[in-house]
Amino acid sequence: MSEESPANRAITSLADMKEYRGMLSWITSVDHKQIGILYIVSAFVFFLVGLGLALAMRIQLMVPVSHFMSPGAYNQIFTMHGTTMVFLMAMPLLFGFSVYFVPLMIGARDMAFPRLNALGYWLYLFGALMMYFSFVAGGAPDAGWFSYAPLTEKGYSSSPGIDYWALSLLVMGAGSVATGINLIVTVLTLRAPGMTLTRTPLFIWMIFFNAFLVILSLPALNAALVMILADRQLNAHFFSPAHGGSALLWQNYFWLFGHPEVYILVLPAFGVISEVIPVFSRKVIYGYGFLAASTIAIAFLSYGVWIHHMFATGMSYVILYVFAGSSMLIAIPTGIKIFNWIATMWGGSIRFTTAMLFATAFQIQFTVGGLSGVAFAAIPIDWQLTDSYFVVAHIHYVLLGGTLFAMFAGTYYWFPKVTGRLLSEKIGKLHFWLMVLGFNGTFFGMHWLGIAGMPRRAYTYLDRPPLGTLHLISSLFAFVLALAILVFLWNVARSLLKGEVAGDNPWGGWTLEWATTSPPPVENFDRVPSVRGRRPLWDLAHKTEGGQP
């Protein structure tokens, strides 16, 4: 397609395109590709900050009874680490991939509401900056990333940290809802001719249902946030037990948002994996319908499991049983996905590129995280292990070993499309193996730490075997993980400058984003592609009349 337009042929990197030159073009842009890049770069900067905070915690915990930092500082650091990684890194990273690739994959010129798209990004960025401003404004939030009441009430937390936390999440929440609406309308109204919903790539399916989760769960958080702000700023009593308020109400509202949020962070990763695996297995995705339908099942079920975060709060057994059941139920659609990906790889001509390695590691590590999750659905196990390092291991296997690995798979897969240059496979494989080693070394032992009784969020511990040894191992491997990220940065810098020129379709992909040049021109496509199947580029190459289903 690109051969037809000589103007595009000379372009080999982003810097060659005049629309992408100058600071002003980035600040004023409403182009979904520029906004997508802004999201991804900002998210990565906050990832580095969050990683720094994590390393500070690992240094503190390296030896028993350490005095590296004060308990107060430790509280601020673990709170900001969790908040940063969930709201300032993971969500914007996923939004970045979504707003960059959704229009390209459905053959559209841009998002349905380009200016709303820009608004969503800037709300996120300034919300994030406001969160970090708290450090110089009297103290960062220090009540954990889910800020349980009544610890967050004014009487227990006099620094303005919680106010900054609530206000900046409110600002970012508004941006997220705007972006969610935008993504849904884009998918519904701007698909290329011939692209029915059942012909859209699975990435689109996942993002589409994810956007529904965003617009229907963020308002739950926003409602809880205005209530805590009313408590703190206007002396209201929503969550203050001393005045008849209910601390449990906060937990209910937060987790009514918080559990769908977990799937908000995971579904886009599923989407990326569903694109990467078939391309590098050279096979059609196995069970497209099941992968799509199980997404709907997950989206619905995710609203009916939130009590499993609160098993230890003394609710009636009936409630506990219902939510234990629903929590185990949600493992079924997730399991269906894992089996579909394995079946796609089965018998394929697998090319273990870096992207495919990350996608494969994702499946294994996410399954480990999923299994420890099912373990938590069993009420007695939850009572034994809740608020221990077992939870820390679980959440990191799901969100780091799962989501972040998937997003690295997506980064190696789509980097050539975004920048016009391939990432180095050699450095990429070094990055991958260091990351697998660093990640599993840091977090696998935490399962054992939790079983041995190490409580999460404790700033230090006594020297009782095996705590010291396990913490030391975890801390050492955390630096391997950090080294892996440095290797990745080196790879990006090197590849941007002198990476191999990618061409339109370096991997032999089948979806529409590979039909245009790399990087795509401002208008995305020279002519609107027509779609007759789920793999439009395969159809084009093989000139099939009926097309694939």
Place this chain on the structure above:
Amino acid sequence: MMERNKMGMILFLLSEAVFFLLLILAYAFYHTSGELGTQAANALDVVKSALFSVALLSSSITLWQADVCLKSGGRSQARLLLAATILLGLIFLIGQGTEYAHLLREHVTISRNLFGTTFFTLTGFHGLHVAVGLALLLILLGLAVIGTSREPTSLAMEAISFYWHFVDGVWVVIFAVVYLWGYV
């Protein structure tokens, strides 16, 4: 497929519905677990609020008629009906203002007890939404007065109508839960 601006508005209102649902649930939760019902019955003037509620609900009808007129080319009539809608919305807000003033004189504040906490948060956010709706309607009216013959577009009219009807609908639920439940 539905037009994209209308679709965007409907999705936004879905999101808003969850927000209001949780504020209403918080009120209902404390109503069932405490003496909110008696506190509400003692503090609130149901008849007065009912009158202001009628103003808000009739504004939905005038806005609907304004939309109908605009579509059939009756611009001057549409202008009049839009102005009536704004007036009715304003009457509601003034009513809410006098109610707040009365409550504050009686020392019923957001920090006095759980009734004050839940009542002011819930009705306050609703009032804020009415105020935003009034700003949107003023823009429509401005366009109808000084805009070109095609403004305001019926698309803008419809999208903003969705919002206004939603805000009215939320009030019906709030009125039932906050003002009437205490008497049940």
